Amino acid sequence: MNLSELKMNKRAMVVDVVGERSIKCRMMEFGFVFGAELEVVKAAPLGDPIQVKLGENDFIIRKDDAKNIIVE
Amino acid sequence: MDLYYLGFINPWRKSVNNKERKRIKIINFIKNNTLGIEPANFNGAMFQSLKKESNNKFKHVQVNHFNKEKLLRIALIGNPNTGKTTLFNRLTGSSQCVGNWPGVTVERKEGIVRAGGLQAKIIDLPGVYSLSPYSPEEIITRNFLLGSQADLILNIVDATNLERNLYLTTQLMETDIPLVIALNMADLLNYKGKIVDYCQLENELGLPVVSISAGKNAGINSLLERISDFENEDIKKNLKFYNSNIERKINKINEILKDFKKEFNNKRFIIIKILENDEYILRSLGLNFEILKRIQAIRDSSELMLLQDEIINSRHRFVGGIVRKTVQSTKKLKEISISRKIDKMVTGKYTAIPIFLGIVMLIFYITFGPIGSFFEKSTRSLIEDGINHAARVLLSQFNAGKTLSSLVEAVVSGLGEVISFLPQMMILFGFLAALEDSGYMVRAAFVMDKLLRKIGLSGRAFVPLLMGFGCSVPAIMSTRILENKREKNLSILLIPFMSCGAKMPVYLLFMNIFFVRNKALIIFLIYISGIIFSILTAVIFKKIILRGSRAPFIMELPDYKIPSLRNIYIQIWENLKDFLERAGTIILGSTVVIWFLQCVDLTLKFTSNSSKSLIAVIGSIISPIFLPCGFGNWKAAVALITGMISKESIVSTLAVVFSNSDIDLKTALNLTFTPASSISFIIFVLLYSPCMAAVSAVRKELKSTSKTLLVMGYCTGLAWIASTITYQILKLILVG
Numbered sequence: 001m002n003l004s005e006l007k008m009n010k011r012a013m014v015v016d017v018v019g020e021r022s023i024k025c026r027m028m029e030f031g032f033v034f035g036a037e038l039e040v041v042k043a044a045p046l047g048d049p050i051q052v053k054l055g056e057n058d059f060i061i062r063k064d065d066a067k068n069i070i071v072e
Numbered sequence: 073m074d075l076y077y078l079g080f081i082n083p084w085r086k087s088v089n090n091k092e093r094k095r096i097k098i099i100n101f102i103k104n105n106t107l108g109i110e111p112a113n114f115n116g117a118m119f120q121s122l123k124k125e126s127n128n129k130f131k132h133v134q135v136n137h138f139n140k141e142k143l144l145r146i147a148l149i150g151n152p153n154t155g156k157t158t159l160f161n162r163l164t165g166s167s168q169c170v171g172n173w174p175g176v177t178v179e180r181k182e183g184i185v186r187a188g189g190l191q192a193k194i195i196d197l198p199g200v201y202s203l204s205p206y207s208p209e210e211i212i213t214r215n216f217l218l219g220s221q222a223d224l225i226l227n228i229v230d231a232t233n234l235e236r237n238l239y240l241t242t243q244l245m246e247t248d249i250p251l252v253i254a255l256n257m258a259d260l261l262n263y264k265g266k267i268v269d270y271c272q273l274e275n276e277l278g279l280p281v282v283s284i285s286a287g288k289n290a291g292i293n294s295l296l297e298r299i300s301d302f303e304n305e306d307i308k309k310n311l312k313f314y315n316s317n318i319e320r321k322i323n324k325i326n327e328i329l330k331d332f333k334k335e336f337n338n339k340r341f342i343i344i345k346i347l348e349n350d351e352y353i354l355r356s357l358g359l360n361f362e363i364l365k366r367i368q369a370i371r372d373s374s375e376l377m378l379l380q381d382e383i384i385n386s387r388h389r390f391v392g393g394i395v396r397k398t399v400q401s402t403k404k405l406k407e408i409s410i411s412r413k414i415d416k417m418v419t420g421k422y423t424a425i426p427i428f429l430g431i432v433m434l435i436f437y438i439t440f441g442p443i444g445s446f447f448e449k450s451t452r453s454l455i456e457d458g459i460n461h462a463a464r465v466l467l468s469q470f471n472a473g474k475t476l477s478s479l480v481e482a483v484v485s486g487l488g489e490v491i492s493f494l495p496q497m498m499i500l501f502g503f504l505a506a507l508e509d510s511g512y513m514v515r516a517a518f519v520m521d522k523l524l525r526k527i528g529l530s531g532r533a534f535v536p537l538l539m540g541f542g543c544s545v546p547a548i549m550s551t552r553i554l555e556n557k558r559e560k561n562l563s564i565l566l567i568p569f570m571s572c573g574a575k576m577p578v579y580l581l582f583m584n585i586f587f588v589r590n591k592a593l594i595i596f597l598i599y600i601s602g603i604i605f606s607i608l609t610a611v612i613f614k615k616i617i618l619r620g621s622r623a624p625f626i627m628e629l630p631d632y633k634i635p636s637l638r639n640i641y642i643q644i645w646e647n648l649k650d651f652l653e654r655a656g657t658i659i660l661g662s663t664v665v666i667w668f669l670q671c672v673d674l675t676l677k678f679t680s681n682s683s684k685s686l687i688a689v690i691g692s693i694i695s696p697i698f699l700p701c702g703f704g705n706w707k708a709a710v711a712l713i714t715g716m717i718s719k720e721s722i723v724s725t726l727a728v729v730f731s732n733s734d735i736d737l738k739t740a741l742n743l744t745f746t747p748a749s750s751i752s753f754i755i756f757v758l759l760y761s762p763c764m765a766a767v768s769a770v771r772k773e774l775k776s777t778s779k780t781l782l783v784m785g786y787c788t789g790l791a792w793i794a795s796t797i798t799y800q801i802l803k804l805i806l807v808g
Contacts, residue, residue, distance in 0.1 A: 023623075026624055057235075
């Protein structure tokens with residue numbers, strides 16, 4: 001399952017980050033690394049992007065990019 | 073003579089080898105040797121070459137008696153939203169200057185700190201999350217550090233966000249540059265029920281750590297002490313991030329580079345970047361094929377992707393370990409933070425857009441409504457009753473000639489007209505600064521992303537666009553944060569339609585004459601129409617501008633904070649300074665030129681009949697173009713021409729060409745313009761070619777003269793069409 005499919009307020013763990021190298025590295029540097037726990041907090045009023053809580057931080061990320069993050 | 077600045081001497085580098093020491097000695101000798109005596113005990117060849125080198129460099133350097141050799145260069149680095157700017161303002165006070173990065177135009181801020189024995193230059197680098205080459209800010213920061221332009225890195229770390237912030241620190245630690253950590257907002261962490269043991273943090277990292285609160289001005293002195301004393305620190309960086317496998321590879325690459333006699337600073341940093349397959353670094357090293365092949369072999373001995381992942385993971389693990397050891401929870405964390413609660417409304421499904429519109433309208437109401445108008449009226453009466461009156465008295469006292477009196481009158485009324493709208497411009501700038509400081513801008517990006525995507529932009533472009541309401545120049549410069557080239561170019565094209573602060577006096581001037589009662593509403597509609605025209609433009613150009621590489625849309629959502637009054641004040645002050653500078657140069661200059669052109673006729677003889685003046689002739693040639701727009705008189709045409717230089721000049725020019733001793737500006741405008749033509753004039757001003765400063769910013773960012781001319785031509789063409797349509801429709805409505 002990828003992050004864009006994760007249901008609201010469900011906790012999950014990052015298992016892998018895929019995709020183009022520059023995008024992948026960016027995500028990993030933000031902390032989307034194997035084992036990191038995250039949670040989808042909410043979606044923007046128009047449905048996209050989504051707000052994701054990762055550790056102590058909140059991020060906003062487009063669903064298209066969230067597809068690169070594989071969670072469990 | 074400033075050898076230090078030329079990069080010859082760096083007295084803060086501890087690890088200078090003997091050769092280097094000798095070099096410095098020779099350079100010092102050359103520096104002090106004003107008699108030209110050849111030293112006996114120096115190596116001849118080295119001396120000659122250095123002398124030649126320094127002579128060449130010195131040709132362009134001014135002798136400066138200020139002791140710059142003591143000036144330590146400190147690079148201020150940190151994640152975005154860590155209070156970096158606040159700290160910078162704290163440290164430098166008012167001694168800062170703003171410039172551009174060489175080659176690129178992201179704002180470069182520098183300032184001088186003088187405290188105790190410390191004299192330092194602080195360079196505020198763009199906020200970055202990492203030192204990878206994936207964003208322009210990262211590349212600027214990295215090049216600055218690797219170009220050994222810094223003697224010390226001051227790394228500001230947000231204590232409430234240690235894990236993310238320390239990730240950058242791990243990369244900074246890999247450079248050779250000494251590092252001091254300013255742990256900011258540790259007091260805020262206490263509210264979250266946590267405490268950072270910063271002595272422990274210091275031990276774990278092996279770096280000096282000073283706890284500060286930039287916002288509350290706490291700990292700044294201890295930070296300065298620690299900085300001035302950094303040479304005497306005897307703690308050793310803890311660089312144990314990586315496992316033995318990676319360390320082995322680091323050593324192997326080190327050996328290879330040694331084999332090929334490649335020597336450079338920041339070796340560990342560069343080697344690790346090589347392992348990460350950082351093409352930018354690889355290219356800049358200029359390695360030959362054979363080295364590259366051997367490096368490749370080492371990297372290939374494990375899977376490339378895995379190696380990169382492993383390096384990033386190792387840093388995260390290292391940081392995670394440190395955070396676990398140094399941060400303790402004192403009480404149970406409250407489940408929902410205050411920011412979350414505020415966001416329930418601010419980014420809520422049904423409330424987000426109304427709140428956004430509400431905030432914008434509130435700002436408008438305050439700026440243009442009773443409060444702003446009060447300030448405007450006070451300033452105006454101060455200028456009219458005070459300065460204007462004083463000038464008249466003085467002129468009559470000294471029996472000044474008619475020409476001088478008329479010049480003074482023109483300058484006072486021209487500049488005065490612009491300056492009386494200054495308070496309202498400052499209020500608007502203050503609000504924009506407060507919005508930025510509070511953390512709302514990112515929320516707005518979050519809410520607006522999907523809409524902006526429809527016109528080929530992303531939420532990220534929202535901030536530059538919003539800044540455009542203040543001034544186009546910094547807004548255009550800030551498009552550099554957009555990684556996607558197409559998004560950047562499109563934003564640059566759209567920013568001039570965001571009605572900037574300098575256009576505001578034009579609107580207010582006409583509103584005060586024709587639409588006194590609905591002033592705020594109509595100005596609001598003008599701003600909205602600017603946005604509508606930008607959307608239209610985006611739709612037209614979306615297909616034309618080439619698609620750039622895709623950049624992920626991911627932004628950190630910072631906690632809300634109460635905007636600091638000091639930051640707002642500094643922002644307003646910067647803008648005010650900038651405005652006064654322009655008032656004293658461009659606006660004053662164009663006022664005097666217009667006055668002169670109005671006083672002379674075609675034969676350059678003085679004339680009292682302004683309709684026969686040189687400027688009337690010039691204006692009359694152009695003015696027929698504006699007949700369909702409703703303002704086909706030479707005076708309006710001249711004002712629009714000076715508006716190409718700066719938008720404030722429109723008002724000052726109108727003041728010069730319309731008013732004379734018999735009739736004041738308001739009455740004169742009332743006779744020439746109608747409500748319909750005043751609106752179409754405003755629409756033209758809103759849309760037509762940006763001012764000189766903005767045009768040069770566009771030119772710099774687009775790096776193309778023809779594209780810049782295209783932007784100017786497009787804006788002016790659109791302005792003509794739009795104002796013609798506006799005038800023709802309004803004429804029917806307002807008359808009927």
